[in-house]
Amino acid sequence: MSRTGRHPRHRGGPGLPGGDAVAHARQLAETFDDVLGGGPSRRSPRPVVSASWARSLAAHVDPDRRTPPVVYAPDELGDVRSAHPLSEVMPLLRGALATAADEAAHLVLVTDAAGCVLWREGSVGLLGRADRVGLFPGTDWSEAAIGTNAMGTTLAVDAPVQIHSAEHLVRTYHAWTCVAAPVHDPDTGRLLGAVDLSGPLQTMHPLLAQLVSTTARLAEAHLRARMAEADQRLLLRHAAHLAGLRGAAGALVTPTGRVLAADPDGGWPVRVDLAGATGHAVLPDGREVRVEPLAEGHLLVSPRPARAVRRTPVLSLRFTGGSPGAVLDGRAVPLTLRAAEVLTALVLHPEGLTADQLGCLLYGDDGNTTTVRVQVRRLRALVGGDVLGTRPYRLTAAVDSDFAQVRRALREGRPAAALRGCAGPLLPRSEVAEVRQLREELAAGLRRAVLGSPDIDLLHAYVAHPLGEEDLAAHDRLLALLPDGDPRSPRVALRAARLRAE
Template sequence: MSYAHLDAYSRRLRAAHETATADAPIPAGPRRLIRDSWRRSLDAGIDPDAPGAPSGADPVQVRDAFETHPLRPLLPIITRTLRAVADEGEHIMILTDREGRILWRDGHAATLRHADEVGLAGGHLWAEEAAGTNGIGTSLALRRPVHVYSEEHLMRVLHVWSCSAAPITDPESGRLLGCVDISGTAPSLHPATVALVTATAKLAETQLALRMHERDERLRRRYEALRARPAILLSATGRVIAGDPGGSLGTRIQLPAFGEHMILPDGRVAMLEPFSDGYLLRATGTPAPAALALTFLGDGPPTAIVGGRKVLLSLRHAEILAILALHPRGLTAEQLSFYLYGDDGNPVTIRAEMHRLRTQLDVPIGAKPYHLACPVEADFLDLRRLLTGGDPATLARAYPGPLLARSESPEIRRERDELEVLVRTSLLQRGAPEDLWTYAQTINGREDFQLLERLTSSLPQADPRAAAARARLRAP
């Protein structure tokens, strides 16, 4: 983009920024990527006049976190790739974790001093929900390389900065590890810099993949040195490395959160045992116990399905099952009592409730600690998984309402409130009007002022849903 085009774009951005930060609908001046990011940032409560990014850790914590971070061994490669461009352009290089926290930085001395003034320094948080639209946070939010130019930042103090950032993904787990970024004062940072940080991120991922394959090969050699092939060889995260020639397990399996047993796709129980840096999975031939399916979200009564039989549950039994599902590694009677009743709980009461629950459901509940000793499916657990990467439409359909809305259990209330906040925030940030309308039919969504205002501004005025939203806003 030429300087003339940049000047024209800057003028449009300034006008759009003034409109957007005055609680008016965001105009069409910025790129779609930036408009969407501004909306997410404003919905997260970011103050456009904030002095910079907040600090999330002290220097000692940052240093310790970086020393054990998976990207730490790759720092020499990252530095060699970016150093020349950073030095020539008087820019700085930045490496963050998956939360957008700066773990390391280096570069031009004067630029580093300016960076200190806005929090482009170790320990400061640059996720969108902490610092608004910026290269690091928006790249992590979208899981793609991003260039953010000057006035495209939501916070005005960043309008003298431009940044190019790219996320780095762990080939072992598929999870985000962090972000690599080059930042400088505008207009010195050319948008083409995003190609360099993208190449750097891909180089880092390639190195991680090579190291992963080296670990796999060491594991495979130890596995093959055993006299008898001991079933299936897994990595530490559940990737299938050897022992499944037919591919019946796929490339990865979900490791059990509690104990050493798991259920294979063919219904057999398998035993998981540590092996070097991974696991061995041995099929036992034992049939799997009946799965337990829980439906606890929304207005309906809590129900369980076990062995094809549907059971209506009392609120207390539903609370116990929900808490055990949320804590698959198990709880002592004292812990379960505290989660149910708070400080007024009594472990003796818990033991009596557990006896009645086992009798009613005929489902295996292990003791010492208490845990569900069978496969568990639950609508609220499915919702948790969708929150880590599901599309907004699926998320909206999966949330008919709060978790056990009548429960006063401290642990259920904590989980219920957290799910509500996460679903609402995700839909406000990423949802289409249809998704917001679906959420507006839930107990809390029916009177959500911000949600209803969004619907009135995003839906056509003649749309019946927009009329319904306006009527709810006018209701006393």
């Protein structure tokens, strides 16, 4: 939050900045020296960079002396690669990125979820230069190991990231530009690793960010297709096990516990936790089932049939801090800003809204019921009629939203929980009055709760947060509370001086 109490505008996103790459690098170098050197700064780093610098410095990364640690020796990499799920998509990644990387004098790098580089390909003329700065397979490029960089930061924020020149925390990499995107397991949703393009700063191109993000999505689509093939094989080979249960209830599940088929069909969860299961497992409804291992998965057997019940869908919304994200029963749902605004309004009005009411909330006096109905129809096509009801429009799923959690934590006097649950301003690009009002309410409430707390660690976390990084009063209060000799004092003082000079 700025000193005037307004939210700072987000300076850039995951895309590459346009214009002259070298001139832009000089501007970034000035900002780097000013912010880390303590002098007044005419510009601030982008929020994603500022937050990454804070995490990296908290991990004791030295901007002047750092090289990435080697995690795997060359003779270990073969086994590590073959065991990693992304080995299946390496031919696709090579086909999608290798030509572009060679023409643009870039390297293709693929990491695991911990940030360790497992594969490197691309411009032959760049390999020696990359070797000299530790940019080779087997090295750890997580933020905690080597500070702000596209690979480590994209894994930290779970979103596409571009880091150019002096946006890297370690000076060694100020001559480099890189863009990366995360890749997820379509079965469990967990991070598998990151895809990255890195090269000399002069080779920066605005389309590389889009290319890397698209390639990451293609990799996920390929893994999803492989998963569907494995599901089909399991069903074809073991469907007879369900038919032979003789009245008992049963389900075929994947090795990860995802339920593929059941008899009877109702009453089974989407996923069963089989971690540590040795012959038996307990379902969410309390039933104990027998677990029989199969060649490709498991057969679950319940001595008493499951009662066919209609399962309530679970919709998880993450709307603070950047692009809106939604997960429905473990499946990511792509959302436009307008769809996120509709969902926000419906979360705030669980009793439901008519088309007129929803149109008024979204568009004010210019609200048009025809436009609203089109928006809702598109949203229902994404989430299904069992999630978004009509007459009135309402959410019929079990909804978990970050902004509702933050609001509840603030009302219950739990500022630390509120700060943990808030990734930044609510839908920062939205101009809808209902959203804007809630965005201001959450930011003001969080600021008031943090500044009114004697918890130094909470206040320190707040000034490193997107909502507090430009709050001069918060920095001054933190300086007043920090004890003499606290190692955090110098950086907080430097940041406060920069804010005061603006």
